Structures are given as C-alpha cells and as structure tokens.
Amino acid sequence: MAPTNFKFRPATLAEGDDRWFVEAWDSTLPYLASIGSTSQWRYIPSSQPGAVDRVQTMVAKSDASAGKHPTVSPEVLENGRLPLDWCKAYVASIDIKREDIPAALKEKYLSVQGDIVTIPVGAMVLDSKSPEYVRSVIPEQDDKEPFVFLAFLMTDHRAGAFAKGSGSALLTVAKEEVKRLGLERLCGDCWRGNDRRLVGYYEGQGLRAIGDFNVPKNGEDAWEGAVTEWRA
Template identity: 75%
Template sequence: MSPTNIFKFRPATLAAGDDRWFVEAWDSTLPYLASIGSTSQWQYIPSNIPGAVSKVKKMVEDSDICAKKYPIASPKILSGNGVPPLDWDKAYVAEIDVKKEDVPIALADKYSNEHGETVTIPVGAMVLMARSPEYVRAVIPEQDENDPFIYLSFLMTDHRAGGLAKGSGSALLSIAKEEVKSLGLKRLCGDCWRGNGRRLVGYYDGQGLKAIGDFDVPKNEQDSWEGAVTEWRA
C-alpha cells in the first residue's frame, strides 16, 4: 500500500464493538514489539488480562458518555479559569477503505462475508483525556490550572493491517492537536515507554511531542516500567 494512505476518523463506540477491536489490535502489537527489541514495553497479552480488557472497555464507554455531555469541542466547556472538565474523554478510530482483494491475510476471514468490492478497516486508535494518569504525576499534575492540557492516554496501530496502517499514528496525532485547538487550549501531553534506547520517545519527538520528564513505575522489587512524559504546544 502507498505511504500516502488516506484515513477517515470516527468516535469509538461500544455499539460498534470498538472495545473488543481495541483489545485485538493491542494484542497485535506484541509480535512487532518483539521484532524491534521492545518486548519490555508490554510483557503480557491484553486479551488474557481481565483488568486490561475492562480498562479498554471503560475508555470507550467514557468516550460515549462524553460525546453526549459535551457534543462539541469548544472553549465553552472550559471552566472560568480555562481548565477542561476532568470527565472529558474522547476515543477515536482511524479507518481506511480498501478493496477486498487488498485486505491483509490476518484480517481476510473477518471481512470475507462483507458485501461489495470495498471494505472499511479500522487501523489505529487513540484516547484523549482532560487529566493525566496517576502514574505520571511525579512529572505532571492531574491537571494544571496555570497551563491546562489535554492528555494522550492511548495511541495504537493494528499491526494485522500491515501497510494499510502506515501513517495512522501520525494522522491521529494531528487530530489530537486539532482537538486541543478546538477546545481553546495550547498544550497536548502524553507518555510513552523510554526503553530500547528511547526509540519510542524519538518517534513522539518527530511528531512534535517533546520529552519533559522521566518517571518509573515499579513492576516488582527488582524491576520497573520506564516512561517519559511528552508535550506538544500549539
């Protein structure tokens, strides 16, 4: 597939079964991470962990609720001091239209019964929140009244889609930046694994999200998950 893949975007919803697809796509990242020496980024298969499955379902559910409560991304939803409401959540799916004959083998069975010559395949996902997760708060607060932000809590590519997913991460990040601007804010933050020579940190740097601090999340008495908080400014 051409590197100039053309994506379309929609909100993730429980009705569309996106919570199940999120988990399947998350599972698909493990072989890829192993191939680039980043096995320690994720050491478990999400679909085998009830807590991970529940976490993903809640992401999509919270986005559904937010879409009803805050249907329009506007500065009008900000508080008097310009801070977004902490219950603001938005999950996105990036999709691509492709001829049936070009569907990757890993997904062929799933789309074999679709009608028509063209099918729409989800290839990437993103979750935005108006608060930082607890594990990064040594670097960044839950929210900053003096410098408010939207937080990128989840960004993923479905590796079963192969070349069809190429560029979807960058495209989703562009949507995230537009969300920040639509809300009248100027700051997008997020975090990522910093192991394997900070390879993933370098990816986000190339997308305009610069590292602003490192953190460690203990996994056991001897080991920890190494992370970095990143930031983009409009």
Template identity: 35%
Template sequence: MSTFTVRPASLATNDDAFLLECFDSQIKWLPSVGAGDQWGSEPVSGEPDTQNRYRKYVQTSQDGERQPWGEDSCRVYIAEANDQNGKAVPVAGLILTAKASDYVQSTIPAQDPTDPFIYMPLLISDREKGSLSKGAGVTLIEFAKKELVMLGFKRLCCDCWSGNERRLVQFYESKGFKALASFTHDGWPGQVLELRLE
C-alpha cells in the first residue's frame, strides 16, 4: 500500500477540480461493485453548479485555515502518494464541515450543541490512480479523527448511500462508525452514521 501524506486543499493547486475528477472516476467504477445507482452514470466534473459548490468548499477551507473553528467552518484535505517517479500526486479527498449536509437535516440537526459533532460530507478517492490510491480513504478517516481531537470534538458524523445491500454502510461500520437514522432523499436511500472517540 502507498504511504500517504495529507495536506490542506487549495484553489492554487486546482483541488476543487481534482475532487470532481474523483467523482467521475468513481461514477465509472461504482457499477462494478453493484453500486451504479449511488451517484448515477453521468460525469459531474463539467457541471457548473457542482464546480461552484466544490470551489466554495475549497475557498472556505482556505480562508478559514488559520481561523478558529466556527459554525460555518469547513476544511478540505487532500491525500497524496508518490507515483513511480517519486512525484507526489493527489489520490483522495476529505471534507469536514461544522454543519450536517442540508439533505440530512430532517434526520439529524444541522448541529447539536448538547452533543456537538463535525460532519464529513465527502470522502472519496481517485479510482483512476489504481493501486496508488488504495487505502487513502481509510488514511483520511484516521486523519479526520486527529483533526477532531485537535478541534476539541469527540463525534464525527456522515451519511452514505444505503442501497446495494448496505455495502458502503458496512465499509463505514468496519472503520468504527455506528448507524444512526436512515432516510430517503428524493428516492435516494441513505444512512446517517457516527463515530465516537473515547
């Protein structure tokens, strides 16, 4: 398995575009594990709304890098691995936010002052990088746990698609997450999960 380094995302290194390349690569790959309905079959990297959304994530992350964590905070991180020429290349991305994603807010509150959490709206690897990216997602979960500790939190929440016999839910459960509530958004079956640090 590759050795990964994790760095904050930046617009200067086009990390917003990289995250969309990750989506395109996974949309091509997901049918091979029975998950073709997770994100549909069309590439998203050319969609202006999606481009804007991810540019905003990276911009907010960059702007807030040296600021304390607040109610609108967001951090975007990129995992890199060295290719066969020893060059560091991006292989996966992680987004952490102070609020739960809009579409789960009928399931869990945007934030819970009595049991605060950090939300993980995105964890994704670049399938085009082949074996170089293998394990990068798990590395980023470990990184997120350290970030949580640093920011004074003990709870990491996320959601994922629960179709395909819950294979993705099982992936998160195998990494220590526990299933909370399930939901359906526009016909898309989802599961909210949480990971608690001791």
C-alpha cells in the first residue's frame, strides 16, 4: 500500500536540498530505461554542470522568494498576477522505521540517530512564469488568466514503495497553493514521447494537455514536449 502520511516543507539550500534533488533526479534513469522512456532526460543530471546549476538556481530562488513573499495569499499578487521573482520549492518526506530504510539509502542515513528516520521522497518547484521553450503554447505569464507554473516534479526512486504517491500528493499541494493565491490555473510541461505515457499520468492527475512543442537539439532529434493545465 502506498504511504499517505507525507509531510511537506520548503526546499532550501541550507538543508542541502539542491544536492538531494540531483541525486533523486539521477535515480529516475534506471526506471525510465525500464519503461522505454530513456529519452526523457538523455543524460545523468549529476554529470551535467548545467543541470546541477539549474537545480541550485531553483532552490536559491525559492529561498529568496520565501524571504520576500512569506505568505501564500492574494496579497502576494501584483495587478492580479504573481511577481516574476516568486518561486516555491517543496520536499515531500515520510517517517519510517530505521530497519525499513531501503537498501539504496541505508548508507546515507547511517549517522542519523533514532529509531524513526525522516527521508525525502519527492520534490516540486512552482514558479511564477513559464520557461522560454514552452512559449509557443503559453506566454511567460498570462495577464487575463494568470497561472502558477509547475517547473519541476520528481520522486526519488531509491525510496522504492515509500515514494509511491508522492507526486500525486505534491500536485495536490500545488493545486491548493493556486487556490490560496486566488488564482485558477496550474500549468506545466512534460515529455510527450513513449506514446505520451507521461502526459497520460498528468491527465490522470487532472491536468489536461493543451498544446505540443518541440525543443531543437544540435545533431539530435528534437525533445518532444506537451503543456498541461489544471483549472480550479
């Protein structure tokens, strides 16, 4: 049975969450290979300085946003839309018995004291604007129908069954955040290869596909993406 008692906290540089994000990102590759989705990432993130920098930048932006915009309410909005420096990164974690720590994580928690250990199992980043590569489908921000953008969602496959359901739980947090802000849209993007398997996952979570896009790659096939949207 999938865990239902996830805990959520802001991701921060002080907790080393940027390093954990990359470790967890790396952990997805064997799983993606097993389902025929190797091209979703194409590389091991920890081997790519650009990927490591991207994660660190997202967590740092969330840290700065927490200091400048500590509340989640319509008062944060500027002319009905989020400030462009707004960003919220989250970690989903779960408390488990020490003897139940999955083998892939046991060494990581050898020095942690206590019979109950809190392990992170999922990560999410919400942003105030869309990335440039999706703007053939949606603008950076929509003045008429402003949105929160789901910039990053991932589970740590080293955690095995303890991570199951964390993505759905984080998406529920995202939807609640949208409503607390007084907005009505959550948008995001994902890979649409492998017969749109990942698109189907998001559709199962209530985000419908609203448009496709391609990101050119030098000397390679384009990265195929889709933009998804949930409305409150």
